[in-house]
Amino acid sequence: MKITIIGTGYVGLTTAVVLSYLNHDVTAVDKDKHKLSLLHEGKSPIHEPGIQSLLDEVCHTIRFTPSVAEVVPDAELIMIAVGTPPKKNGEADTRHVEEAAREIAEVCHPNRHYTLVIKSTVPIGTNKRVAQVVDTVFEERGIQGNISVTSNPEFLQEGLALQGAFYPDRIVVGANNVNAFDALRHLYQPILEQTFDPPTFLPRPAAYHLPPMMTTDPNSAEMIKYAANTFLALKISFINEIAGLCEDVGADVTEVARGIGLDSRIGPRFLRAGLGWGGSCYPKDTAALLGVAAQAGYEMPITEAARTVNFEQRKRIVEKLRYVLKTLKGKTIGILGLAFKPNTDDVREAPSLDIIRQLVAEGVNVRAHDPIAMPNAQQALSEITIEYCEDVYSVSHNADALLLITEWELYHRMDLRKLAKQMKTPILIDGRNVFSPQDAMDAGFHYIGVGR
Ligand SMILES: NC(=O)c1ccc[n+]([C@@H]2O[C@H](COP(=O)([O-])OP(=O)(O)OC[C@H]3O[C@@H](n4cnc5c(N)ncnc54)[C@H](O)[C@@H]3O)[C@@H](O)[C@H]2O)c1
Structure with missing residues (x-):
């Protein structure tokens, strides 16, 4: 199929390279000149495992352009x-979605049919609003255009984006006409039937089953995305709430999570206590869902509580540091991990940013390390001065405490004994429960985890 994708961020670029790999004819549009110049050189502007290899494979067929007018008219x-x-009040700002829809409607041919797919995460009712935007432009142009607006929420996880795109659990499509369902079924056929040869670096998981394509109405499709993210967010907040109580009563939350996760009704995933969620999805999507509810005059106390518990985790960890160091002012604290999760360079709404800002405001000298996300963190924290270190051992040198925020694989393999020896006071606050407390103590650390 001839496809145009508007936006080459984490979702747009992943979708573009995957669909190109599946032999669709793909052009991706973006307004960001820097991203485009990197893409024109064949370089991925985002860090995502495997994306550069896949981009290398498809670079002779995929095209990138700043111009909607150049490519949309011929797209299917x-x-x-x-x-x-x-927005400031938490609601999702759909300005870019509507702007893109307007630009598309301004250039499409009057005599052709197009399927317009909304992949962005959008508040319930956006599908209808986008259809109105398109109709208004057609009226202004004095033409009878033919665009089916379809909702196809994206469920990929950063760090595992390609896996999610090639081997999804399900594909959700919301539309009001059967042609749109057919178009999406055709688009995703190689994935629905798993007829493609997997990329060498991403074999098909052994136990993988063919994913269903769930068809529904647009409002429900939009709601499914928010409900899914909110449920995952509250599962993590739930275990963090239990972790707090474990600390007070002397239980170990990692054991509790193991015990409840073995119940097939609950399942083991998203039960890892720690510093909670960040990133570009859960904070924004839970806030947007509350915005949708507020407009409907409906209360969502469970979603509110999930957010409160989550953001409290960032303050609790600073309190742990204060408790163990007695005073924070003038102390040197090493931070391990800045990205909101491992295997991404994304620092949007990352716990690290809030925690570092709190520490700097208290007069702490902060040193930080991240294998990938330091440039993005430097930009996000441009208003404050901290020291960025190229390796973990420079972070710990003469430090009063170490705080692990992101569970990058390389931190699991650190030489704890060497780290502890270098520090002024060997205190390790493990914000993700990465280490065994006994191993850390054997290495000479005073160890503090979350809920254990
Ligand atoms: N990042 C994720 O893990 C993830 C997962 C699922 C869903 N989503 C949703 O997908 C959407 C995109 O997320 P993202 O993380 O890829 O965003 P992003 O910020 O990484 O990328 C968005 C891109 O769109 C471009 N853009 C904006 N307006 C444009 C226009 N009019 N024309 C051309 N390009 C334009 C921007 O320059 C940017 O490159 C969001 O709604 C998000 O909530 C994200």
């Missing part, structure tokens, strides 16, 4: 994958 299917950042 157009996907909108632009950002939907939070």
Whole structure:
């Protein structure tokens, strides 16, 4: 199929390279000149495992352009994958989605049918609003255009984006007409039937089953995305709430999570106590869902509580540091990990940013390390001065405490004994429960985890 994708961020670029790999004819559009110049050189602007290899494979067929007018008229299917950042009041800002829809409607041919797919995460009712935007432009142009607006929420996880795109659990499509379902079924056929040869670095998981394509109405499709993210967010907040109580009563939350996760009704995933969630999805999507509820005059105390518990984790960890160091002012604290999770360079709403800002405000000298996300963190924290270190051992040198925020694989393999020896006071606050407390203590650390 001839496809245009608007937006080459984490979702747009992943979708573009995967669909190109599956032999669709893909052009991706972005307004960001820096991203485009990297893409024109064949370089991925985002860090995502495997994306550069896949881009190398498809670079002779995929095209990147700043111009909607150049590519949309000839496309069969157009996907909108632009950002939907939070407004000040938490509601999702759909300005970029509507702007993209307007630009598309301004240039499409009057006599052709197009499927317009909304991939961005959008508040319930956006599908209808986008259809109105398109109709208004057609009226202004004095033409009878033919665009089916379809909702196809994206469920990929950063760090595992390609895996999620090639081997999804399900594909959700919301539309009001059967042609749109057919178009999406055709688009995703190689994935639905798993007829493609997997990339060498990403074999098909052994126990993988063919994913269903769930068809529904647009409002429900939009709601499914918010409900899914909110459920995952509250599962993590739940275990963090239990972790707090474990600390007070002398239980170990990692054992509790293991015990409840073995119940097949609960399952083991998303039960890892720690510093909670960040990133570009859960904070924004839970806030946006509350915004949708507020407009409907509906209360969502469970979602509110999930957010409260989550953001409290960032303050609790600073309190742990204060408790163990007695005073924070003038102390040197080493931070391990800045990305909101491992295997990504994304620092949007990362716990590290809040924690570092709190520490600096208290007069702490902060040193930080991250294998990938330091440039993005430097940009996000441009208003404050901290020291960025190229390796973990420079972070710990003469430090009063170490705080692990992101569970990058390389931190699991650190030489704890060497780290402890270098420090002024060997205190390790393990914000993700990565280490065995006994191993850390044997290495000479005063160890503090979360809920254990
Ligand atoms: N990042 C994730 O893990 C993830 C997962 C699922 C869903 N989503 C949702 O997908 C959407 C995109 O997220 P993202 O993380 O890829 O965002 P992003 O910020 O990484 O990328 C968005 C891109 O769209 C471009 N853009 C904005 N307006 C444009 C326009 N009018 N024309 C052309 N390009 C335009 C921007 O320059 C940017 O490159 C959001 O709604 C998000 O909530 C994200």
